[in-house]
Amino acid sequence: MNKNKVIRSQQLRFMVYTLIAFTMLFGIFGAIIFGQIKATLYAKTDSDLLASKRMLETGGAAVEGGNEPFPDKYGFIPRAKGRWPLTPRVIPLLWSDGKIVNAQQIGFIVYNHYFSDMTFNPSTIGVISNVTVQGKYHFRTVSIPYPEADGAYVQLLINVDSEQNLIDNFRRIIILCSAVFILLSISASYVLSRKMMKPIIRSWEKQVEFVENASHELRTPLTIIQNKLELLQTMPEKRIIDTFENIALSLSETRRLSRMTSDLLTLARADSTETQLEKQTIELDEFVDKVCSPYKEIAELSEKRMWLSLNSGIRLNADPGRLHQLLVILLDNALKYTGEHDSIGISTYVKENKTFIEVSDTGIGISEEGLSRIFDRFYREDRARSREQGGSGLGLSIAQWIVHSHHGTIQALHNEPKGVIFRIRLPKQ
DSSP states (O other): OOHHHHHHHHHHHHHHHHHHHHHHHHHHHHHHHHHHHHHHHHHHHHHHHHHHHHHHHTTSTTSTTOOOOOOSTTOOOOOBTTBOSSOTTOEEEEEETTEEOOHHHHOHHHIIIIITTOOOOGGGBTSOEEEEETTTEEEEEEEEEOTTSTTOEEEEEEEOHHHHHHHHHHHHHHHHHHHHHHHHHHHHHHHHHHHHHHHHHHHHHHHHHHHHHHHHHHHHHHHHHHHHHHHHHTOTTSOGGGGHHHHHHHHHHHHHHHHHHHHHHHHHHHHTTOOOOOOEEEEHHHHHHHHHHHHHHHHHHTTOEEEEEEOOOOEEEEOHHHHHHHHHHHHHHHHHTOOTTOEEEEEEEEETTEEEEEEEEOSSOOOHHHHHHTTSTTOOSSHHHHHHTTOOSOHHHHHHHHHHHTTOEEEEEEOSSSSEEEEEEEEOO
16 A cells, blocks of 8 residues: 555544544533533522422422411412512412413512413423413423412422523534534644654654665565575585685574574564663772773784773673673774774763763764764664675664663764763753
């Protein structure tokens, strides 16, 4: 499948998922806010309705000093001790045979203006609900059976036009804001999907590059080994001494193949975080001196000078095996790319509460482009020379992983007047 098509498809999927998530969050948030506002606005209204409902159901027990029964023909409590028993906001309607029979009590003007065309809704019995009168007046209402007559009901109403107006305005604001937020979330989803795809694209590109480079690097020794073995197969009568060079070259390529496979396995485990460090407390200067000791002899045999300047004087919490591997990679690298009478230096010191390890040389150095890519896998400044010297371009990638796993940094710098410096910075324990 085409790479760009796959990336676009995955990005679109991320964008849709993010947009759905944003929309759901905005919807849930808006619904909660709207519900809370609505409940708050109706809280006092519903409290008054319930208080009036309980008072009528108990025959006036809710009224101070009131245990009177319903004395009038409408079943409503008269003034007790100078108080009207119902809350002034509450309008009581007495329904009988589908008609309002207390129009005189509530006032004919009020009755004719609001309730003359109203019909009784049985669903309001015992349940607080909304009712709209004449299509424009809004009430909260609850109904209870009238105890003095079968089939009669008392319906309590409170006008909530102001509350309903606030709710309608708030609903419009919520809908408008939600629409704006959804439009903004489309842009945000697009940006986030692109950001989410960046590490995937980088990983894809690195994987493709890694596979291509690994295939190329593995193909060369395998081809050499195959050719030499096929050549030996055509000369069965030859003695080993007569084919020594072919055998030696095959063994050399086999060893290089083994090292490369080991390095690839190390990097694969590093990528999967499978490899765990086994840290110990070590005397850094003593440890570095011990690792560098055999390389001093190798350098002397090659007419190169190796010097040490170990001045850190600290105890470091690190994985000795990985730290040893790190120094070996850098020392091998320095020995490969230095000539006779060149020098190789190893120094340790503490600066700005950080521990530094430097491996420098006066060898052939590296270009500006090489400095920015030297830790890339399979990168080699001079591929032909590196292959002759057994390099695979994986050593410095492993070195970088070792340093990063110790929460440090490593960088390559020009060593004036020539050569290169590898500077490692580790946190001071």
